[in-house]
Amino acid sequence: MSAVTSPMTTTVASPDKSPEHHYLNHSSGFLSWALTLDHKRIGMMYLAGILFSFFLGGVFALAIRIHLWNPNLDPEAAWLSNATYNRVFTLHGAIMVFLFIIPSVPAALGNFLLPIMLGTKDVAFPRLNLGSFYLWVTGLLFFTYTLFSSGIDTGWTFYTPYSIESKSAVEAATLGVFILGFSSIFTGLNFIVTINTMRPPGMTWFKMPLFLWAVYATSIIQVLATPVLGITVLLLALERFIGIGIFDPALNGDPVTFQHFFWFYSHPAVYIMILPAMGIISELMSVHSHKGIFGYRMIAYSSIAIALFGFLVWGHHMFTSGMADVTTIVFSALTFTVSIPSAIKVFNWLGTMYQGTVALNTPMIYALAFIFLFTIGGLTGLFLGALSTDMHLHDTYFVVAHFHYVMMGGTLVAFLGGLFHWWPKMTGKMFNDTAGILSAAIVFVGFNLTFLPQFVLGTRGMPRRYASYVREFQQLHQLSTIGAMTLGLGLLVAGLVLLHSLFYGKKAPMNPWGGATLEWECSSPPPHDNFSSPPTVGDPYDFTSVEYDGKTGSYFKKKK
Amino acid sequence: MKIESPRQQGRHPFPKFQKTMTEVAAPADGHGHDHHDHPSWLAHHFDDAEQQYDSGKLGMWLFLVTEVLFFSGMFCAYVLYRNRNPEVFEFCSAFLNEKLGAINTGVLLFSSLTMAWAVRASQLKQTKILVGMLGATLGCAAMFLGVKSVEYSHKWGIGLLPGRYYVAQVENAPHAETNYLQMLCVIPAILSAVFLLYYVYSLVIASKFHQRVAGPLLVSGLCFFAGVGLGNILEGGEHHDEHGAGSHAHDDAHGHAHADPLVQGVATAEKATVETADEGISFVKTSGGPVNDVAVTKEEEGIPNSKVNNQGMAGLFFSIYYCMTGVHAVHIIGGMLVITWLIVKASREEFHSEYFGPVDNVGLYWHLVDFIWIYLFPLLYLIT
């Protein structure tokens, strides 16, 4: 690895030469955004859309929590009717999963960063990239239709046979998922090709930033697993349109087959959600500790390992569905293998911080919150992977708490950390760090207050998706609701901090954090073609040559 | 361990970077410092033709990977239900016309040949051969769909429909009142008329480009109807046979195409049950309308055939059949659209030895469609 020397050793001309010209003011007008092929603009449009979906899903989440403030033992007196409650939690899940988490990091941050980290001008297929954005928008429209027609009440998993009989707008939702699936596939395909064929001279596989390794692993899952979701929801839609009967027990079909089909995608999809978040954390840990990443290769390999192992464990979602005994045992055993690469990552991140110069700024606080929350989420997963305990905990609030710790405490918190980390690069504005740290603190407290009580509720037998509960659970539920409100407040603060920076923020320097990856070598925000001259590729985690310049408030790379 | 980056693997000395090394003193204009030597067919973010070609090709292979996994869901359903109810597949497969399947296999294989030849022609810049081969591929695709239309419309006519809509095959089944074949032919007929007008127009304005495009389109429109004719001859031929033989063997059997399978269904069912049923009473006596209850009633239990000849059994087979062949047909139609796009590009003589990626990639897609059919044919048509 060390034998590789870059054929390009010329120095980088100062990118700040024309500070006025960047991708945001390269051209103007609605069409210059709507028809843009620039990966940065597409990434920003994704970001806006994803944050909108997140807001929508968040509103539904708060509605659930507010509804559960009371036990609702009398459905007539409850705030939401049982039918409405079913629609609310389904829409919360479906919007959060398909419209927010899955595209969040890869499509928004990945699109923006991947080509810049590779020192290229764009992704391999810019038109396909724009196309997948519009597919995403179309999927959003389908969900909006669902929302304004009869809603959808099947749960985000669309389990048959109920989804065949349900009177709600399952067709629109499934077609929306089908379209969103293709959006996801094309994004993944684009990234794989870009990373494979467009790396600059000198950037070997093991000189790639770990974020790219994570996105690459994610893309593999997107390409391999998402088509199966496509055919599953297509068959479900056909089931409803023409009654084909493949999943319909009334026509001799097999509903458990639906679950196999669904989880063959949806379990790997869990890694579509968490892997890029792990990639963000690898970057954040190293940059804000000002220390090279510990165990680079192990982190890189573990990303790929998680992607591959992720395909072998889908059955653990179905332990109580009447699966064959031997299959449940095999799936349970395989489930534990995933914990190995996950643990490797956590230990390496901790090793990175050890004896580093840790800067406790907003992105780093979010990253530390991630490690804490993800570890809890991961460890509680072991109880669910074990057959005997899962029989007890299946479909209880324990499961709800577990996956929120991983998906929200993991992916969302990492997404926010990454957003704060790259915000100066994306918008060219610095945010108020103190207010950012405050937002991270509120999110952390609110999150734990929301979901720790749910672990307790789950072990005591509170089933998920129920609109009412016995009085004994009320205290814990109210605690959880208070937490959800706090969490909402924290996210609001985070949003305001970012919004404030857009209008009143200081101009961001080229390299505010002292990163050594290529995106910190182009101006903030980057010019239309990313680099006015090709950047020098070095070790992405070599901080010995990165120095702080007090005059500009920016770090720079010492010339060798 | 030394792993080279892709741009290092190539034999090219990285033109972009080499140039910037020599021109490093020149002020960068902010965007596209090496635009001026990029030919129009080379996208601005690629360094050279080979990188563009490799990227496109890897992208297409990955897309094919997704296609394989997309179809795998239906193959999974197929394997599950065949494994569970082998007799249903034996019973139902006999309703499928093996000859039509075999003809379509041949047509698709031939289209694969012409497509591969088109790729060769594009690499050698043989424009006439290229347009001809693409036209032949398009024609074969249309013919495939023509034959398929005959198959589908025939089945719809006698109630061999998926799942809930499956009509148990009975004696004196009502003949189709709707002519599904005509309905399927409407759009191709309109398209063919448009293509004819377009061709005439291209002759009038004497534009070589328009003639090159319109010719293959018109031919493919006609090929669809050739496929319909061919399918009708084969399907109709069976009708003749069967009306003779069938009415002898069974009283007023409706048609060989489903009289025969019924006998086979009986044979299998007989193995499974103790009761031996007379062939004469092997038809389920149900009304012609859709059967809503899958459960076998007491009276019917004596008729072995009734175990498979219902919505939950045979209907499920036809669901799988229509899903697999239908999704495959959608892929054929998609392929026809992109081949048309290629014909337009080829008529403009856009392809040459450095830029033939689109032909190559569409070719890969087209071969995959063929690849899927290679498996569908024995799995659906050739079950004995």
Add this chain to the structure above:
Amino acid sequence: MADTHSHTADAHSGDHGHGHSGFSHPMPIWMLLTVFFALLGLTFLTVFQAQFDLGNMEIVLSLLIATIKAGLVIAFFMHLLWDKPLNAIAILSSLIFVSLFLGFTLMDAQGYNERLIMDPNGDLLERSQPKGSLVKKSE
């Protein structure tokens, strides 16, 4: 066969500095035709073998022939033989994941099949019985 894809027709277009076009490998016509006729022959073979009742071997044989045909299409028509190894890895990995998907699902179906067709009295019903009726009985 290695020489068949040598630079037979590299029309160097001089419109950019480094006229290299080593990546186009036209297939010779004889090879295309040979593969096509081999495919046709195999199709006849598979139709022919379908006329005999070979029992369980029949599905194996017809899938074997189909796989040979598919292999010919992939190797020659899709010229994977001369392609970058990465593309071959991609398509082969898709087959591996398909077999994983089918394998696990089938393994499970074999197991729970038995339970599904158990009626409430514990008698094992015939495989050919529509399960729809069983669902009704047990309710």
